[in-house]
Amino acid sequence: MNEIIQFSEAHWESLLASVWFLICFYGYMFYSKHMALTTHCLSSVLHQYRQEWMTHMLSRDVRVADTTVLANLERSVAFFASSTMLVLAGLMTVMGSTDKVIDMVADVPFANVASRAEWEMKLLLLVGLFMYAFFKFTWSLRQYGFCAVMLGGAPTPDNQVSERERKAYAIRIARVASLAANNFNQGLRTYYFSLAVIGWFINPWLFMGLSTGIVWVLYRREFKSRTLEELITSRAEDGTVDSL
Secondary structure (H helix, E strand, O other): OHHHHHHHHHOHHHHHHHHHHHHHHHHHHHHHHHHOOOOOOHHHHHHHHHHHHHHHHOOOOOOHHHHHHHHHHHHHHHHHHHHHHHHHHHHHHHHOOHHHHHHHHHOOOOOOOOOHHHHHHHHHHHHHHHHHHHHHHHHHHHHHHHHHHHHHOOOOOOOOOOHHHHHHHHHHHHHHHHHHHHHHHHHHHHHHHHHHHHHHOOOHHHHHHHHHHHHHHHHHHHHOOHHHHHHHHHHHHHOOOOOO
């Protein structure tokens, strides 16, 4: 118990920075998920586009273009999943040469001299983040596979299916595709926040500042970006924009 207290007193800045990082990380995940239910953002607007896409898909006999788009999406997710494995391998290599890296970072201006235990704690945080990202990417990849199966089994215009059933099928495929996209998005957010952890190796206050900055960047891109404005404007011009 005394060792824990001594460690906390000696590294209170790093502990404070790590708590602030977790608040930013999980807080933004929670905020973006719930705000997407009531506010126009990239996630909610793109779901409307996916629903429209699947509705048009059901009216086509030939669906080569649709399967090609899904394949491209799967390829992007697979790239990040494989890249995450390479990053994890690199982090494990760094953990094997901790002393050398500590000496290298100590020469950086304004860098705090960290103990071996503190350094390993920082590396473990990075490992945990990239493991989380890997699971998100691989689950997204599987969900896109499920979406491809649903697309393959979708009724064609020649099938005797009611308009209500077609609409329900389009909604189900769009929901699965949006679930896959949301998991991919969470993996990308983890990459963003991992960049903030790099600042921790230099200074805990820089780590806190970068964590706050990442939240601001993500918020601006997902809720206030020019891309979002164009997506909403395009649907409004077509008269298909939906209220949330």
